[in-house]
Amino acid sequence: MSYIALESIEKRFGKQHVLKNIHLELGKGEFASLLGPSGCGKSTLLRCIAGLETVTSGSICIDGIDVTGRSPKERAVGMVFQQYSLFPNMTVEQNIGFGLKMMHVPKQEIRERVRAMLDTVALTGSEKKKPAQLSGGMQQRVALARALITRPKVLLLDEPLSAIDAKLRKDLQTEIRRIQKETNITTVFVTHDQSEAMLMSDTIHIMHEGVIEQSGCPSDIYVAPKTPFAAGFIGNYNLLSAAAFQKLTAAEIEGENVAIRPEVIGISKEKPDCDEDTICAQGVVVESLLHGNILSYQVRCGDCILKTDVLYRTVDRFENNAPVWLCFSGKDFVAL
Numbered sequence: 001m002s003y004i005a006l007e008s009i010e011k012r013f014g015k016q017h018v019l020k021n022i023h024l025e026l027g028k029g030e031f032a033s034l035l036g037p038s039g040c041g042k043s044t045l046l047r048c049i050a051g052l053e054t055v056t057s058g059s060i061c062i063d064g065i066d067v068t069g070r071s072p073k074e075r076a077v078g079m080v081f082q083q084y085s086l087f088p089n090m091t092v093e094q095n096i097g098f099g100l101k102m103m104h105v106p107k108q109e110i111r112e113r114v115r116a117m118l119d120t121v122a123l124t125g126s127e128k129k130k131p132a133q134l135s136g137g138m139q140q141r142v143a144l145a146r147a148l149i150t151r152p153k154v155l156l157l158d159e160p161l162s163a164i165d166a167k168l169r170k171d172l173q174t175e176i177r178r179i180q181k182e183t184n185i186t187t188v189f190v191t192h193d194q195s196e197a198m199l200m201s202d203t204i205h206i207m208h209e210g211v212i213e214q215s216g217c218p219s220d221i222y223v224a225p226k227t228p229f230a231a232g233f234i235g236n237y238n239l240l241s242a243a244a245f246q247k248l249t250a251a252e253i254e255g256e257n258v259a260i261r262p263e264v265i266g267i268s269k270e271k272p273d274c275d276e277d278t279i280c281a282q283g284v285v286v287e288s289l290l291h292g293n294i295l296s297y298q299v300r301c302g303d304c305i306l307k308t309d310v311l312y313r314t315v316d317r318f319e320n321n322a323p324v325w326l327c328f329s330g331k332d333f334v335a336l
């Protein structure tokens with residue numbers, strides 16, 4: 001049975017229809033991401049699960065209990081937001097223990113649970129510090145500890161890493177996942193960053209204009225997007241109309257569109273020796289950009305521009321306007 005089950009969720013703000021017939025199920029201990037661009041309804045959906053927004057229709061069950069009409073407190077959810085929202089005048093340990101104090105938990109027990117939680121979030125030694133003395137990443141770990149200490153049934157994370165700089169953000173992604181696994185807490189994570197969702201999640205739900213367009217494990221979504229939107233959002237796929245693709249390659253396809261990942265397309269000066277399953281097209285380099293160790297080319301082939309990503313490990317680099325050949329396996333494109 002699902003630990004969290006959302007059935008036919010609709011949410012309207014006046015005339016604006018923000019969530020449309022959302023179905024979502026999570027197993028106990030699952031880490032699910034809601035992934036989508038700004039304004040697609042991710043935070044609203046999370047707030048509906050938390051009870052901070054009421055749904056227009058539909059039902060929400062947590063641990064077998066219908067919580068649709070219940071207050072946030074009655075739902076036993078812990079939440080972490082983008083803003084750290086810690087109490088600035090309290091120490092780290094006071095911030096973490098606050099929820100337990102409100103629940104009138106005995107002082108000795110609060111001390112023990114705070115100590116254990118400091119250990120879980122790797123903040124032992126910082127207990128007497130005030131939030132202003134901590135880095136952004138440390139503050140977010142305090143926020144996480146504060147959300148977890150009351151042992152909620154569900155952890156809801158609303159873009160908790162978006163205010164944190166890139167290097168630290170990578171560390172915290174791994175750290176949050178470690179803590180989530182260690183506590184086995186069922187978690188819904190909102191992000192607009194596809195690589196973050198890929199790295200952290202058991203399941204990804206791609207949202208677009210209030211609808212869940214595709215759900216699945218990260219690798220399945222990456223290799224087999226089901227809609228042009230999913231393909232554009234998750235794998236930086238090349239998207240071509242079927243007609244344009246056929247003109248270019250003469251390949252037989254079913255569907256209206258074709259999606260090809262940039263990294264499956266090879267680029268070379270000469271036409272490569274290839275078997276009948278390989279598709280080759282001649283083109284001209286329009287642009288090249290170096291992203292770390294990945295060299296991204298844009299190549300004009302007929303009426304289309306195709307992106308191709310190659311590992312930058314040699315001194316060879318095609319200049320703009322250089323004539324090139326692109327080739328990829330006939331198995332490596334997705335018809336949508």
Ligand SMILES: Nc1ncnc2c1ncn2[C@@H]1O[C@H](COP(=O)(O)OP(=O)(O)OP(=O)(O)O)[C@@H](O)[C@H]1O
Pocket residue numbers: 013016018036037038039040041042043044045192
């Ligand atoms: N309380 C509200 N009243 C009216 N409209 C709202 C309210 N909350 C959200 N909306 C609208 O609902 C839509 C979805 O917003 P939401 O914050 O859920 O999107 P999001 O995908 O989380 O985007 P972002 O990443 O920018 O927060 C937006 O058009 C927003 O303006």
